[in-house]
Amino acid sequence: MTRLLACLAVTIAVTAVTTAQAPPQRFGFGEPAPREVIAALDIDVRPDGTGLPPGSGMAREGGELYARQCAACHGPKGEGGQAERLVGAEPRGLAPFGPEYERWRDGRPDVPFTIGNYWPYAATLFDYIRRAMPANAPGTLTADETYGLVAWLLAQNGIIADTAVMNADTLPKVTMPAHKRFVPDDRRGGRNGEL
Amino acid sequence: MRKTQKSSRRQPRDGGLTRRVLLTRAVGAAAITLSARGALAQDPSSTTSRPGPPPSALGTRAPAEQLKRTPTATSSRTPLQDLHGTMTPADLHYERHHGGVPAVDPRTYRLLVHGMVDRPLTFTLEDLKKFPATSRICFLECSGNLGRQGGERTTAQELCGLTSQSEWTGVRLATLFNEVGAASRATWFLAEGQDAAVMTRSIPLEPVMDEAMIAYAQNGEALRPEQGYPARLLLPGWEGNASVKWLRRLELADQPFMTREETSKYTDPLADGTARQFSFIMDARSVITSPSYPHTVQQGWVEIRGIAWSGRGRIRRVDISTDAGRTWTEAALQAPVLPKAHTRFRLLWRWDGRSTEILSRAIDETGYVQPEWSALQAARGRRTRYHQNPVTGWKIGTDGRVLFGIERVSA
Numbered sequence: 001m002t003r004l005l006a007c008l009a010v011t012i013a014v015t016a017v018t019t020a021q022a023p024p025q026r027f028g029f030g031e032p033a034p035r036e037v038i039a040a041l042d043i044d045v046r047p048d049g050t051g052l053p054p055g056s057g058m059a060r061e062g063g064e065l066y067a068r069q070c071a072a073c074h075g076p077k078g079e080g081g082q083a084e085r086l087v088g089a090e091p092r093g094l095a096p097f098g099p100e101y102e103r104w105r106d107g108r109p110d111v112p113f114t115i116g117n118y119w120p121y122a123a124t125l126f127d128y129i130r131r132a133m134p135a136n137a138p139g140t141l142t143a144d145e146t147y148g149l150v151a152w153l154l155a156q157n158g159i160i161a162d163t164a165v166m167n168a169d170t171l172p173k174v175t176m177p178a179h180k181r182f183v184p185d186d187r188r189g190g191r192n193g194e195l
Numbered sequence: 196m197r198k199t200q201k202s203s204r205r206q207p208r209d210g211g212l213t214r215r216v217l218l219t220r221a222v223g224a225a226a227i228t229l230s231a232r233g234a235l236a237q238d239p240s241s242t243t244s245r246p247g248p249p250p251s252a253l254g255t256r257a258p259a260e261q262l263k264r265t266p267t268a269t270s271s272r273t274p275l276q277d278l279h280g281t282m283t284p285a286d287l288h289y290e291r292h293h294g295g296v297p298a299v300d301p302r303t304y305r306l307l308v309h310g311m312v313d314r315p316l317t318f319t320l321e322d323l324k325k326f327p328a329t330s331r332i333c334f335l336e337c338s339g340n341l342g343r344q345g346g347e348r349t350t351a352q353e354l355c356g357l358t359s360q361s362e363w364t365g366v367r368l369a370t371l372f373n374e375v376g377a378a379s380r381a382t383w384f385l386a387e388g389q390d391a392a393v394m395t396r397s398i399p400l401e402p403v404m405d406e407a408m409i410a411y412a413q414n415g416e417a418l419r420p421e422q423g424y425p426a427r428l429l430l431p432g433w434e435g436n437a438s439v440k441w442l443r444r445l446e447l448a449d450q451p452f453m454t455r456e457e458t459s460k461y462t463d464p465l466a467d468g469t470a471r472q473f474s475f476i477m478d479a480r481s482v483i484t485s486p487s488y489p490h491t492v493q494q495g496w497v498e499i500r501g502i503a504w505s506g507r508g509r510i511r512r513v514d515i516s517t518d519a520g521r522t523w524t525e526a527a528l529q530a531p532v533l534p535k536a537h538t539r540f541r542l543l544w545r546w547d548g549r550s551t552e553i554l555s556r557a558i559d560e561t562g563y564v565q566p567e568w569s570a571l572q573a574a575r576g577r578r579t580r581y582h583q584n585p586v587t588g589w590k591i592g593t594d595g596r597v598l599f600g601i602e603r604v605s606a
Contacts, residue, residue, distance in 0.1 A: 023327065044387070044452055097577075102577075124455055132391070183469045185473050189479075194574070
């Protein structure tokens with residue numbers, strides 16, 4: 001009898017499958033991130049200027065730095081070289097695409113996409129240059145140097161005056177010519193879905 | 196018979212026969228077999244006359260099967276014309292980098308999740324692996340995936356080799372966001388890599404929460420360095436650049452960050468003068484991978500093969516035209532047809548030797564039909580740069596030579 005019961009117990013133990021436990025509210029994996037760690041990595045700059053550091057720069061200083069660190073790839077005046085063109089906003093106020101542009105073009109060579117005609121936010125310039133430029137030594141520019149380069153690029157594109165000072169206060173207030181052109185994608189596919 | 200084979204392997208390389216071998220053979224084998232084997236033994240390409248190499252620590256491809264990506268300064272393409280089925284070998288997965296491939300030390304690797312959260316946390320690679328894991332098969336595709344610089348001499352690899360497919364394994368993004376206590380007001384997050392471009396994209400939370408993962412494995416092993424080792428974001432069906440590699444930081448916010456890669460890049464100028472932004476989803480597309488340039492076909496039966504995929508779900512149907520678009524026939528789809536995954540299609544075709552053009556057209560489960568180049572151009576204008584998924588095909592000459600065949604594609 002005992003043997004029979006034991007045998008039965010074994011059978012139950014083998015066949016019974018319990019439901020998996022529900023996941024916990026939290027697993028408790030990972031470590032709290034110290035403020036210094038966040039500050040060291042949190043380098044993004046948003047269109048409203050959030051994230052811009054102290055410091056300032058003007059086109060004159062930026063132009064000198066540009067000649068030393070950027071011109072070899074982007075051309076002496078930002079006209080492009082082995083890296084893309086940065087300067088150019090002709091025809092004034094027109095994007096390099098769309099019906100108005102096509103009417104204006106009328107057989108002329110195409111206008112390249114540049115900071116002057118296809119960047120919707122000025123603060124993005126600071127964010128991108130500081131994180132990724134110059135391509136051979138990214139992350140080496142100081143805040144003042146970056147503000148200076150941004151000022152030079154905006155001035156070359158005819159968006160700000162040569163004498164304008166760029167800093168955390170003034171840069172987000174610069175309105176880019178392409179600002180109003182950008183609209184979020186809302187397509188959903190489907191048989192007659194928009195292309 | 197088996198005994199005869201075994202004994203024949205003991206034969207000395209010089210082809211001479213030992214007395215013992217002769218005796219063994221004499222038992223069961225006919226004299227004619229014996230002389231044939233003697234001849235084989237002298238053939239240096241014979242695989243039966245001597246043992247091959249022993250097992251090894253790492254496999255290799257057969258010497259005659261040397262598949263290659265085609266690298267440029269910023270990308271490399273998968274040799275679609277050389278692949279079968281739907282899985283891309285990890286070493287042939289396409290690449291698109293913005294600052295080269297960083298060498299990330301897995302021991303010091305940390306992923307920071309912060310911003311609009313209750314508890315900003317950092318996770319080690321081991322932490323990520325401790326969370327419940329999930330796997331899925333899906334394609335990745337660069338939104339700039341159309342190349343035809345070779346004109347008629349464009350291969351399938353050059354045409355659209357910036358797409359590949361893998362099985363990815365990792366932790367669901369929802370699990371991590373739950374762990375840090377993401378605020379309900381958080382509607383976007385920034386994904387940032389630790390490459391030299393410190394690549395960034397803003398991603399809306401709601402559309403990706405079900406399927407997004409932080410992947411640390413690809414096709415059963417750790418990610419390749421080119422695919423974001425040790426961990427990357429993976430957004431099935433979305434343009435590849437949004438699946439940020441070498442992921443170091445996720446920052447939750449209530450609006451997009453408007454980085455360079457979602458403003459002056461990876462946006463779509465349209466014919467109406469607006470620029471479409473955050474066009475994440477890869478629309479349905481197909482490509483015939485065989486026959487394709489530089490193949491040559493013979494008159495008679497030809498199986499037309501290719502892959503189709505859609506970032507909006509499953510492929511519902513692939514149509515093939517063998518008469519330059521006049522009539523279309525439904526191709527067979529290889530099961531299982533997975534959502535947001537390369538789907539192999541095939542159609543048996545009897546080529547009569549006349550010159551023609553073969554085309555493929557994908558339809559996905561939303562009913563979306565892969566467009567003609569002319570329709571894409573009409574909708575987006577001449578200067579559209581990304582998300583070009585036109586119907587493409589191959590010209591077949593009377594001599595059987597296959598050339599890239601859509602003049603309509605040339606800008």
